[in-house]
Amino acid sequence: xxxxxxxxxxxxxxxxxxxxxxxxxxxxxxxxxxxxxxxxxxxxxxxxxxxxxxxxxxxxxxxxxxxxxxxxxxxxxxxxxxxxxxxxxxxxxxxxxxxxxxxxxxxxxxxxxxxxxxxxxxxxxxxxxxxxxxxxxxxxxxxxxxxxxxxxxxxxxxxxxxxxxxxxxxxxxxxxxxxxxxxxxxxxxxxxxxxxxxxx
Amino acid sequence: xxxxxxxxxxxxxxxxxxxxxxxxxxxxxxxxxxxxxxxxxxxxxxxxxxxxxxxxxxxxxxxxxxxxxxxxxxxxxxxxxxxxxxxxxxxxxxxxxxxxxxxxxxxxxxxxxxxxxxxxxxxxxxxxxxxxxxxxxxxxxxxxxxxxxxxxxxxxxxxxxxxxxxxxxxxxxxxxxxxxxxxxxxxxxxxxxxxxxxxxxxxxxxxxxxxxxxxxxxxxxxxxxxxxxxxxxxxxxxxxxxxxxxxxxxxxxxxxxxxxxxxxxxxxxxxxxxxxxxxxxxxxxxxxxxxxxxxxxxxxxxxxxxxxxxxxxxxxxxxxxxxxxxxxxxxxxxxxxxxxxxxxxxxxxxxxxxxxxxxxxxxxxxxxxxxxxxxxxxxxxxxxxxxxxxxxxxxxxxxxxxxxxxxxxxxxx
Numbered sequence: 001x002x003x004x005x006x007x008x009x010x011x012x013x014x015x016x017x018x019x020x021x022x023x024x025x026x027x028x029x030x031x032x033x034x035x036x037x038x039x040x041x042x043x044x045x046x047x048x049x050x051x052x053x054x055x056x057x058x059x060x061x062x063x064x065x066x067x068x069x070x071x072x073x074x075x076x077x078x079x080x081x082x083x084x085x086x087x088x089x090x091x092x093x094x095x096x097x098x099x100x101x102x103x104x105x106x107x108x109x110x111x112x113x114x115x116x117x118x119x120x121x122x123x124x125x126x127x128x129x130x131x132x133x134x135x136x137x138x139x140x141x142x143x144x145x146x147x148x149x150x151x152x153x154x155x156x157x158x159x160x161x162x163x164x165x166x167x168x169x170x171x172x173x174x175x176x177x178x179x180x181x182x183x184x185x186x187x188x189x190x191x192x193x194x195x196x197x198x199x200x
Numbered sequence: 201x202x203x204x205x206x207x208x209x210x211x212x213x214x215x216x217x218x219x220x221x222x223x224x225x226x227x228x229x230x231x232x233x234x235x236x237x238x239x240x241x242x243x244x245x246x247x248x249x250x251x252x253x254x255x256x257x258x259x260x261x262x263x264x265x266x267x268x269x270x271x272x273x274x275x276x277x278x279x280x281x282x283x284x285x286x287x288x289x290x291x292x293x294x295x296x297x298x299x300x301x302x303x304x305x306x307x308x309x310x311x312x313x314x315x316x317x318x319x320x321x322x323x324x325x326x327x328x329x330x331x332x333x334x335x336x337x338x339x340x341x342x343x344x345x346x347x348x349x350x351x352x353x354x355x356x357x358x359x360x361x362x363x364x365x366x367x368x369x370x371x372x373x374x375x376x377x378x379x380x381x382x383x384x385x386x387x388x389x390x391x392x393x394x395x396x397x398x399x400x401x402x403x404x405x406x407x408x409x410x411x412x413x414x415x416x417x418x419x420x421x422x423x424x425x426x427x428x429x430x431x432x433x434x435x436x437x438x439x440x441x442x443x444x445x446x447x448x449x450x451x452x453x454x455x456x457x458x459x460x461x462x463x464x465x466x467x468x469x470x471x472x473x474x475x476x477x478x479x480x481x482x483x484x485x486x487x488x489x490x491x492x493x494x495x496x497x498x499x500x501x502x503x504x505x506x507x508x509x510x511x512x513x514x515x516x517x518x519x520x521x522x523x524x525x526x527x528x529x530x531x532x533x534x535x536x537x538x539x540x541x542x543x544x545x546x547x548x549x550x551x552x553x554x555x556x557x558x559x560x561x562x563x564x565x566x567x568x569x570x571x572x573x574x575x576x577x578x579x580x581x582x583x584x585x586x587x588x589x590x591x592x593x594x595x596x597x598x599x600x601x602x603x604x605x606x607x608x609x610x611x612x613x
Contacts, residue, residue, distance in 0.1 A: 058232050058233045058271060086233040086234045087235075089235055089294070090300070107234060
């Protein structure tokens with residue numbers, strides 16, 4: 001009997017640990033009417049994208065953030081952007097170019113800093129939301145396959161500029177073999193973020 | 201790290217370490233690849249010979265050396281190499297160069313361990329089915345091919361059997377290659393041929409052809425070797441006969457532009473002499489000379505092709521070395537058995553074709569004869585559909601007493 005109790009305690013501990021780890025995959029902060037995302041445990045520069053980067057290729061990542069209100073039936077706000085990552089063969093550091101306006105670039109990054117910088121660019125405006133309204137948030141990241149013509153922009157960029165519908169359409173496609181990550185944050189309120197997550 | 205995160209966010213400072221450089225670049229001109237500032241030190245094509253590429257593509261590969269790294273340009277070059285070499289994949293591999301700020305570019309041509317292909321597949325409404333399938337494997341610069349053949353199109357008889365080939369493109373130097381082919385065929389004959397010359401009919405044919413290839417000066421090369429042929433005659437009591445010949449071909453191949461350009465041209469020309477001599481213990485002395493030329497030009501989606509062939513045989517050549525017109529590739533629409541059921545000792549043939557996208561029309565003309573008084577020019581016209589190796593066509597013999605169209609369908613014929 002004693003041994004069974006110990007076994008269940010161990011399982012409960014492991015489950016709790018796993019749950020805590022999952023919960024920590026997506027971290028939200030609320031600051032100046034903006035909802036900021038971070039995903040410190042998500043390694044996006046691994047596997048095939050990393051192999052392509054180490055071969056001096058550019059790898060585009062499309063990131064989408066979504067905030068639902070109501071009964072998770074209404075998309076209150078969402079943002080989508082493309083980030084072109086490259087790896088400096090000589091300096092062995094990463095660089096990123098944010099494609100949508102305002103176009104930004106950052107260089108001399110580590111792999112984790114690439115993820116942090118890209119995700120930090122995807123904050124959402126929360127103006128108009130009350131502090132106790134139930135909300136849901138999601139962060140989606142998708143590495144794009146190299147296009148046949150070699151262009152890092154793919155079909156979503158043409159002479160007229162970046163096509164947001166094309167970027168959004170990317171998330172409508174099945175992921176197939178593309179590396180992709182979807183991180184959901186369970187129901188929360190803006191008030192709940194302030195004391196527990198260290199937001200202002 | 202968490203503390204640093206909070207401090208840097210609070211201070212509005214760059215978040216990702218002291219060395220990270222952030223900038224806002226409103227213009228779209230800034231390169232997206234940080235490696236674009238590096239200079240290409242050298243370019244190599246691995247897994248294939250660069251001489252197999254067109255002159256213009258080789259020129260472009262040279263131009264890349266000394267230029268800044270441009271991923272898009274390199275990928276386009278890889279696609280062109282893939283198209284010209286007809287391989288499944290060409291991978292661009294980039295590494296640090298020997299000099300600081302330089303990079304090396306390797307185009308790696310992927311080849312399958314065993315390359316299975318349908319070398320020929322044809323249905324001809326007059327001749328029936330013909331096909332050839334082969335498997336090629338490569339090891340240490342050597343290529344071994346084994347193929348199964350049943351071909352009623354290329355020569356007077358239906359050749360059924362197998363073909364084995366060994367090839368090496370480099371014998372100490374890229375300018376010298378070697379090839380050995382062994383064919384073992386069982387022969388089936390049309391009644392028209394049997395009736396015309398029953399004593400020339402043979403039941404089986406075996407040929408051994410060791411050949412060397414020398415590149416004289418690109419794009420001119422010469423093949424030379426011997427072809428040892430043994431064939432068993434069908435007549436009762438007949439023994440196996442030999443037809444052993446010195447074979448040589450002077451070949452010219454040139455290509456201007458490639459499929460990626462608005463216009464490209466290709467010229468293949470050859471002159472070959474086969475001489476069967478008593479010195480090689482052959483049963484019949486003869487010589488066979490053939491001149492061939494094939495030129496094609498493509499501009500956008502339009503393509504014009506011109507073909508010419510002329511040949512003559514001096515002496516008594518066995519049936520497998522006689523000239524044939526009226527098949528799926530020459531003087532289409534006519535039957536080879538109507539033109540000359542045993543083949544001819546002389547031939548002249550010309551063809552002009554035009555295609556737009558996948559649609560084609562062609563005009564063929566030619567004559568095959570033994571004696572000058574038998575020479576009679578024949579003509580045919582046709583139209584069809586052609587996409588890469590696949591072809592569907594109908595051809596009409598012009599001026600034939602019974603103008604029955606011939607349908608062709610298949611690949612690589």
